[in-house]
Amino acid sequence: xxxxxxxxxxxxxxxxxxxxxxxxxxxxxxxxxxxxxxxxxxxxxxxxxxxxxxxxxxxxxxxxxxxxxxxxxxxxxxxxxxxxxxxxxxxxxxxxxxxxxxxxxxxxxxxxxxxxxxxxxxxxxxxxxxxxxxxxxxxxxxxxxxxxxxxxxxxxxxxxxxxxxxxxxxxxxxxxxxxxxxxxxxxxxxxxxxxxxxxxxxxxxxxxxxxxxxxxxxxxxxxxxxxxxxxxxxxxxxxxxxxxxxxxxxxxx
Ligand SMILES: [Zn+2]
Ligand SMILES: [Zn+2]
Numbered sequence: 001x002x003x004x005x006x007x008x009x010x011x012x013x014x015x016x017x018x019x020x021x022x023x024x025x026x027x028x029x030x031x032x033x034x035x036x037x038x039x040x041x042x043x044x045x046x047x048x049x050x051x052x053x054x055x056x057x058x059x060x061x062x063x064x065x066x067x068x069x070x071x072x073x074x075x076x077x078x079x080x081x082x083x084x085x086x087x088x089x090x091x092x093x094x095x096x097x098x099x100x101x102x103x104x105x106x107x108x109x110x111x112x113x114x115x116x117x118x119x120x121x122x123x124x125x126x127x128x129x130x131x132x133x134x135x136x137x138x139x140x141x142x143x144x145x146x147x148x149x150x151x152x153x154x155x156x157x158x159x160x161x162x163x164x165x166x167x168x169x170x171x172x173x174x175x176x177x178x179x180x181x182x183x184x185x186x187x188x189x190x191x192x193x194x195x196x197x198x199x200x201x202x203x204x205x206x207x208x209x210x211x212x213x214x215x216x217x218x219x220x221x222x223x224x225x226x227x228x229x230x231x232x233x234x235x236x237x238x239x240x241x242x243x244x245x246x247x248x249x250x251x252x253x
Contacts, residue, residue, distance in 0.1 A: 026115030027100075043118040051096035052119075055089055055253070063227050064088040065253060075227065083234035087248030088127045089224050090119035097252045101222060105153050113153070116222065116251050117160035123249065124165050131216055131247070136162045136169045139221040139233055140198070142178035157251065158220035171203040172217070173236055194232040200240025214243040224253035 023032050025045035032045050044052075059066055060073035064087050067073045076082065091097060104112040138158035146152055155171065162169035179193055202208065208215075219233050227248075234246040 026112070026118055043115060051094075053092040053094050055091060059088075062086050063224070063253075079227065079231065081231075081235075083231055083238055084219070084246045084248050086127075087224060087227065087230055087250070088123050089250045089253035090123045091252050093223055093252040101252065105149070105222070108150065110151065110156070113156045113160060116153070117157045117164070119251050120157070120161045120220075120249060121164050124161065128165075128218060128247065128249070133167050133218050133247070134215040135172070135217045136165075136167050137172040137217055137219055137237070138169075139219060139229060140171065140173050140175045142175040144178055145175075154221045157222065161220060161249075167218075170206045172200065172206070172240070173198045173233055174201040192228075194228040196232070197229075198233050198236035200236050202240070208241070210243075211241050212243045214245070215241065216245045216247065217241070218247045218249050221248070221250045222252065224248065224250040 023043055024030065025032055025048050026043040027048040028045060030045045030047075032043070055064070055066060057066060058068045060076055061071050062076040062082060062084075063073060065073055065075075093101075100112055100115070103109045104116060136158050138152065138154040140155075141149065141152045159169050161167075175197055176199055177197060179197060217237060219230060219237070221230065224230065230248040230250075234248070237246050238244055
């Protein structure tokens, strides 16, 4: 490298240290003004952030949906057994989110992983920072589906979140059978299709000293639909770790 070029690079690095470049939008790549980033804490520019509907206001204490008619929503009140303490989601599963989720999940646009995970630290800070969470885990894909898609979007988002909030991430569940898309089923079908789908199977090297010891685990997924996926995953987790309190966290709902 010529001395001239070396100097230019070194000076550039020094300038970056002194004046960090503004972070760029996870969707369009435009720079984000510092003030906006501080207000929202997501890696999106104002124009892109406006496409999403952030969930805030009065919510169901259990599933986190927007709910003003009391403490617990109708779905949660009707569920015979709830195995998670509570679940929270960052944004509504609106048109923009559906589109990005499909681009990420089914068309394998993995650049979007950071954008998806970028919605979560804010929610984490609000609901989980005070809960002393020991582990983050994620909803597993069936082995066959994982081969097709080559990556598990829930695991990617969970690992990115874990590195930001400083909580260890471990694969603790396996999916015993592939399930068809939730959206293709009737409500009744959705509520029952997930029964007995998961089992507790911690990844190699995950050292848990005593399975009955109390611990707190957050299960990360991309979308919360009826809560039956999260509930069954929490059920399976508690079968293997009877001392665990299980929580849910999804990007959208
Ligand atoms: Zn943007
Ligand atoms: Zn609810």
